[in-house]
């Protein structure tokens with residue numbers, strides 16, 4: 001009898017980790033962490049880790065990748081199937097996580113030697129997207145680009161004849177990244193189970209609506225000839241927002257920290273992950289020196305003071321979406337002295353982080369406009385609905401959002417006639 005077990009990532013945002021198997025064969029999908037306190041890790045069952053036939057990693061983000069070295073401490077000796085560019089991005093996520101844990105006074109559950117012993121196998125070098133290939137006599141896999149970040153993939157796994165779809169973190173809304181829409185009802189096949197990114201739960205908005213909100217907020221700050229700060233992760237929505245902002249505000253200076261430009265160059269270096277025509281668009285944006293690149297603290301201070309002294313509108317990009325770093329908080333120290341300045345949060349903020357605390361303050365207390373408006377890199381209600389309509393599956397597990405939000409989404413979709421949906425929490429087991 002085959003089981004699917006949630007070891008993390010359903011009914012919560014973080015530590016994505018799913019175990020699929022039986023007594024003979026088993027695989028793991030992702031093994032991430034949750035950025036709360038000293039870090040929360042998946043509910044790994046040590047006795048089953050060493051027996052895994054394969055581990056798959058959908059993308060480099062910490063909530064999917066960081067606990068993988070722990071598997072090697074627990075005795076896993078196989079490979080981690082992922083993409084080459086995902087593996088290349090992992091060291092910076094690991095050092096970032098290590099710093100965070102130390103800052104919180106915590107400890108990693110594994111040592112440096114376990115991190116060094118992780119072995120990767122590159123899925124895109126074994127078969128092209130949308131094509132099945134065999135890893136062992138009982139395990140076959142098919143992958144495609146999931147449009148969520150550079151190198152991110154969805155997976156279809158066939159283990160002892162049972163088929164499972166894992167969307168990873170999925171979006172068809174990126175302006176830069178390509179997505180291979182999974183063929184989920186190939187030849188009328190009903191699959192045995194699906195794990196589906198539903199991170200935005202009942203949020204109804206399409207990307208277009210999100211952008212209207214975002215522009216409206218940015219317009220307020222620009223019209224008041226003030227400073228707008230966009231804190232974004234090093235790689236991901238930041239590069240898209242850079243292109244969108246330069247298009248929307250062609251006359252406004254844009255100041256960008258070097259790491260964001262480096263990530264843009266990294267994307268340009270991997271055109272097979274981009275939508276058609278987007279490599280040229282990136283190359284053009286980089287070559288026109290449209291952006292003022294900030295490399296040092298001194299440069300940042302000088303230019304910030306200059307923008308303020310000249311009372312000019314300017315858009316600033318910094319590399320920490322939740323504003324946990326001293327650098328990100330330094331911007332706030334400068335911006336908070338004028339109520340027309342704005343900080344626009346465009347992604348997930350974990351409870352207790354600096355950005356989360358700022359968003360809870362009313363304007364007079366925060367000193368400037370702090371607003372949150374999402375730029376979509378996951379699925380909301382309309383996206384999940386479309387994905388469900390394209391598949392036949394014995395169960396459809398909705399993941400990547402708090403339990404209460406997932407329950408609300410499930411109820412809404414059931415009202416619309418969808419069946420076999422699941423909203424679960426870590427520790428849950430599905431018996432097939």
Ligand SMILES: [Zn+2]
Pocket residue numbers: 059061148169
């Ligand atoms: Zn992600």
Ligand SMILES: [Zn+2]
Pocket residue numbers: 016061063064169400
């Ligand atoms: Zn995620």
